[in-house]
Amino acid sequence: MIDRRNLLLSTAAVTTATWAGLGATTAQPIELLKIMVPAAPGGGWDQTARTIEQVLRATNAVAGVQITNVAGAGGTVGLPQFVNQWKGQGNALMVGGMVMVGAIIANKSAVKLDAVTPIALLTGEALALVVPASSPFKTAKDFADALKADPTKVPVAGGSAGGSDHILLGLIAKAAGVAPAKVSYVAFAGGGPATAALLGSQVAGGISGYGEFAEQIKAGKLRVLAISSDKRQDGIDAPTLKEQGIDVELFNWRGVFAPAGVTDDQRKAMISLMDKMAASPEWVDACNKRGWTRITRTGDAYKTYIAAEIVRLEAILKDLGIG
Amino acid sequence: MDSLAGLTKGFAIALTPINLLWCLLGTTLGTAIGVLPGLGPALTIALLLPITFKVDPTAAFILFAGIYYGAMYGGSTTSILLNTPGESATIVTALEGNKMARKGRAGAALATAAIGSFVAGTIGTLGLTFLAPLVVDVALRFGPADYFALMVLAFVTVSAVLGSSAVRGLTALVIGIWLGMIGVDLQTGQARFTFGVPELLDGINVIIVAVGLFAVGETLYMASRASTGQDEVIPLKGSLWMTRDEWRRSWPAWLRGTAFGFPIGAMPAGGAEIPTFLSYYTEKKLSKYPEEFGHGAIEGVAGPEAANNASAAGVLVPMLTLGLPTSATAAIMLSAFQSYGINPGPLLFQTQPDLVWGLIASLFIGNVMLLVLNLPMIAIWVKMLMIPQPLLYAGILVFATIGTYGITQSIVDLLLLYAVGFAGYLMRRYDFPTAPVIIGMILGPLAEQNLRQAMTISAGDWSVFFTRPLSASLLALAALALVAPVLYELWSRSRSRVTTATKA
Incomplete structure (x- = not known):
């Protein structure tokens, strides 16, 4: 069944691509948009791609969207494929984000993000620092003080080492004057098992995307000490780290890239497609439903943002002893 | 009672014609993908996620749950008939199930798997209905130290599949543990044994190794010996269904398998594989016919099959009561929510x-x-064994290739499948058991990660394993399981010596 669906889509792709090729002299609207998701179906990047598909179709911005998943290693398996095999395709995008920047550094990937064309930064998810309901910590300052006193006494749960959760703990430690390499970080295979460890009070604290903990916080089983965004977020009743005197800001951002070797017209057409999409009420609605903060930055502004992120993440990963 | 009223209402919703149709579609699709090695429920549900834009939530989840349960049923079919496990939770089923098929008892093996799955699935779902809050409370008490102790206990089960030579069996186990270590280490983010191949960074899928060792290895072995040119067809012996004796031997195994599967499935780091190992070990130890194990003992199919279906119900406990996804499939279902x-x-x-x-x-x-779908199918499935062996094994090879390619569409995985298959052939040729490789590959990384998580939490203090009651009792059980048989043998030997001495 699934195979037939893919088959139909790829047949459609061939036909449309031929049509697009015939009249490709001026920058005309994109008919079939191809999106590579460098991760398995179901995760954050995949959901981003499927939401883009849903919104573009609902607003009739494109006739069709074809999504390809290339799973593996924080996107560093998909990225080289996108660079080499999708070169010059003006109707193609790849989803990526902060996790990929970290994975490229940690895996010492040969192909880096400068090999692709930044199109648009779309969303960001604030991370949350939480503790079990029974914890003595009431504020992020309590947490930071305990960390300062003895980091080995404050085990913190989160996703895989070197990922966004670990990075945030490293940044908090650094801001509190503790060497990031000293923190007791307990890596779990994803937010689910990490939350289980928190609910069972196996660890002192936990870090993950706010959405991962939201329902447990609502039910009073976990207490949120702080979120990592620059300012307070709608619908989240929690102060930021900055408000509590910990000068740290981190977003798990996600955006899209075009392949290498696209023409300037193609790049501009793609940027305007994403600009229009990000401004549509359908997009706003979809982001609210999933708890994503909209951050729209396109073209050069996006490029500058990524460059700054790379410098920052390289430094903290080095402090954590990774990469 | 609250649960009862809720359940009555639930039946009113689920029994509407349209929802019954979704359920039928899900179970059929689930059985089909369970049969195909590689394509699992997680991937299938992920590919079907876009339907959530079109259908109402109840219908979608009925469909997804049908796929999930169906895959557990379907996975056993190829394990038994073709020695090609469709899912990692049905790897143990292949051990005795395929031997039964070779003895002409394929029908009985498929029947005990299907009925066992039904019994376990129903008891598990009853547990989910009435015991969920209680079970989840206990499950959350398990910390990394306790999981490590559980893995140590599970490692004892390797002794049930070591074969004739302990050295060969343990070598296979170590190879498995090594294969499990390949990839980026969760606790430090460093790559291990990846040799610069990016596809290896996420580790090797255990299903590829299982299919490679069992199916491809077996095919190569058969091919290497097929010099006579005779077409040997596996005969069906006796009744197609289970005999009275087989019923008698199956039902306690079903119940014990369920007792392992449901609670371990409900644990956040439990999974579906460990209860199948524990069930197999227990059945072998308790069986009145231990000599039949390794040659097609029906308890070795009944127990593990019940265990994996009960664990599927168990996984839904933390998901529905706490919103915690503890398996890949549950995580995808969560994103559908x-x-x-x-x-x-x-x-x-x-x-x-x-x-x-x-x-x-x-x-x-x-x-x-x-159950209704699968029982009549048995008569058709066993016909597959009437295919002449060269054709059957060629088919298995094609089947294994398609299934593996289906997981990630990666050439690297295909090359890996054939490399592991060749290694499997060599192991078979030189009489190394292959099951310990799989057990090592599943348990090794789990034991390692939990050990290191426990040590990070305790700030390097080893005593946690003995001061936590859960961990200490599990370790004591493991020690008992290792030492008791040896002591018993020594004791009975010395006793018989005493008796002979008194007689003389």
């Missing part, structure tokens, strides 16, 4: 009672459907 704007959490039973109870009721219905 989110695309409806429903956030599963501790309050799900209160905020979405119709959805949850409709889903649970459909699990009961799906189980009956799967």
Whole structure:
């Protein structure tokens, strides 16, 4: 069944691509948009791609969207494929984000993000620092003080080492004057098992995307000490780290890239497609439903943002002893 | 009673014609993907996620749950008939199931798997209905130290599949542990044994190794010996169904398998494989016919098959009561909840009672459907064994290749499959058992990660394993399981010596 669906889509792709090729002299609207998701179906990047598909179709911005998943290693398996095999395709995008920047550094990937064309930064998810309901910590300052006193006494749960959760703990430690390499970080295979460890009070604290903990916080089983965004977020009743005197800001951002070797017209057409999409009420609605903060930055502004992120993440990963 | 009222309402929702149709579609699709090695329920549900834009949530979850349960049924079919496990949870089934098929008892093996799955699925779903809050409470008490102790206990089960030579068996186990270590280490983010191949960074899929060792290795072995040119067809012996004796031997195994599967499935780091190992070991130890193990003992199919289905029900416990996804499939189902704007959490039973109870009721219905669907199929499945062996094995090779390619569409995985297959052939040729490789590959990384998590939490203090009651009792059990048989043998030997001495 699934195979037939893919088959139909790829047949459609061939036909449309031929049509697009015939009249490709001026920058005309994109008919079939191809999106590579460098991760398995179901995760954050995949959901981003499927939401883009849903919104573009609902607003009739494109006739069709074809999504390809290339799973593996924080996107560093998909990225080289996108660079080499999708070169010059003006109707193609790849989803990526902060996790990929970290994975490229940690895996010492040969192909880096400068090999692709930044199109648009779309969303960001604030991370949350939480503790079990029974914890003595009431504020992020309590947490930071305990960390300062003895980091080995404050085990913190989160996703895989070197990922966004670990990075945030490293940044908090650094801001509190503790060497990031000293923190007791307990890596779990994803937010689910990490939350289980928190609910069972196996660890002192936990870090993950706010959405991962939201329902447990609502039910009073976990207490949120702080979120990592620059300012307070709608619908989240929690102060930021900055408000509590910990000068740290981190977003798990996600955006899209075009392949290498696209023409300037193609790049501009793609940027305007994403600009229009990000401004549509359908997009706003979809982001609210999933708890994503909209951050729209396109073209050069996006490029500058990524460059700054790379410098920052390289430094903290080095402090954590990774990469 | 609250649960009873909810369940009644749930049945009213699940029994509408349209929802029954979704359930039938899900169970059929689930059985089909379970049969195909590689394509698992997680990937299938992920590919079907876009339907959440079109159908109402109850229908979608009934479909997904049908796929999930169906895959557990279907996975056993190829394990038994072709020695090619469709899912990692049905790897143990192949050990005795395929031997039974070779003895001409394929029908009975398939029947005990299907009925065992039904019994376990139904008991598990009953547990989910009435015991969920209690079970989850206990499950959350398990910390990394306790999981490590559980893995140590599970490692004892390797002794049941070591074969004639302990050295060869342990070598296979170590190879498995090594294979499990390949990839980026969770605790430090460093790559291990990846040799610069990016596809290896996420580790090797255990299903590829299982299919490679069992199916491809077996095919190569058969090919290497097929010089006579005779077509040997496996005969069917006796009744197609289970005999009275086989019933008698199956049902306690089903119940014991369920008792392992449900609680371990409900644990956040439990999974479906460990209860199948524990069940197999227990059945071998308790069986009145231990000599039949390794040659097609029906308890070795009945127990593990019940265990994996009960664990499927167990996995839904933390997902529905707390919103915690503890398996890949549960994680995908959770993201389906989110695309409806429903956030599963501790309050799900209160905020979405119709959805949850409709889903649970459909699990009961799906189980009956799967039994009705699968039992008549047995007569057709066993016909597959009438295919002449060269053709059958060629088919298995094609089947294994397609299934593996289906997982990630990666050439690297295909090359890996054939390399592991060749290694499997060599192991078979030189009489090394292959099952310990799989056990090592599944348990090794789990034991390692939990050990290191426990040590990080305790700040390097080893005593946690003995001061935590759960961990200490599990370790004591493991020690007992290792030492007791040896002591018993020494004791009975010295006793018989005493008796002979007195006689003389």
